[in-house]
Amino acid sequence: MAEVTFRQIAPGVHVRRHEELNLNCGLVVGEQRALLVDTRSYHEHGMELLAAVREITDLEIVVVNTHAHYDHCFGNSAFRDSQIYAHVGAAEELRRSGEDQREQVVAHLRRTQRAHMANAMASTEIVLPFYLVDGDTTIDLGGRTAGLLYAGRGHTDHDLAVAVPDVGVVFAGDLVEEGADPAMEDAFPLEWAQTLAALADKGPAAQADLWVPGHGDVVDRAFVDEQADVLAELAARCAEVVSDGGVGVEAFVSACRGIGLDTHTLREAAVRVLELRH
Numbered sequence: 001m002a003e004v005t006f007r008q009i010a011p012g013v014h015v016r017r018h019e020e021l022n023l024n025c026g027l028v029v030g031e032q033r034a035l036l037v038d039t040r041s042y043h044e045h046g047m048e049l050l051a052a053v054r055e056i057t058d059l060e061i062v063v064v065n066t067h068a069h070y071d072h073c074f075g076n077s078a079f080r081d082s083q084i085y086a087h088v089g090a091a092e093e094l095r096r097s098g099e100d101q102r103e104q105v106v107a108h109l110r111r112t113q114r115a116h117m118a119n120a121m122a123s124t125e126i127v128l129p130f131y132l133v134d135g136d137t138t139i140d141l142g143g144r145t146a147g148l149l150y151a152g153r154g155h156t157d158h159d160l161a162v163a164v165p166d167v168g169v170v171f172a173g174d175l176v177e178e179g180a181d182p183a184m185e186d187a188f189p190l191e192w193a194q195t196l197a198a199l200a201d202k203g204p205a206a207q208a209d210l211w212v213p214g215h216g217d218v219v220d221r222a223f224v225d226e227q228a229d230v231l232a233e234l235a236a237r238c239a240e241v242v243s244d245g246g247v248g249v250e251a252f253v254s255a256c257r258g259i260g261l262d263t264h265t266l267r268e269a270a271v272r273v274l275e276l277r278h
């Protein structure tokens, strides 16, 4: 197994890709502060991540949670000394669903014989982000800035991306996914494409050609545009089914076949589209 390390993708910008879920965490080092994007799945994971950050910089750490899914924020407990930023909707969602997420993941880990991880997850305190933003915000890191960007509903209703405009990098959270389909279980399938397009048009992101997805390999702008196109096709076909009076999951799935998403993904998207109509 390759050693897990931060890899520098641009001056002072690092990505740490983890074997678990292919999750990416990001680190942006300024002259006065360093910004960490996402904190992994539980306290021990977070502590290990903190140690890895400390190999690169001793600066004060500012944390951003891209969204409230456990793999991006349950490691917050290792960063209590830090300002933890997120969209206001992320704090609400974590308060609402944090314990449910924990319960589901712990049960899954136990079922798959990963007792150590299950216990580590079960004993992790969920620490809510408390620097909450509801729109675009600039964080001064000293000598460079990071833009926290909110472009609308997509993977969740509170996805926050982090742009580093001086080097053309965007940490997109799960708004962009590489190596697997975009994850639909809390998504807004009819809005995701326009949200992603709006994000890519925002000033701090518009020139970026290094896009770090929440999971998988770092990609370029063309990949992001292609993912937006697939999601736009998904939305268009779903809208057609709705206007034809289709009401069942299978009607959506068969209408969307061939656009480049797995049947499982289409089914989850269809379930969400139907849920959101009520």
Ligand SMILES: [Zn+2]
Pocket (backbone or CB within 6 Å): 067, 069, 155, 174, 183
């Ligand atoms: Zn997610």
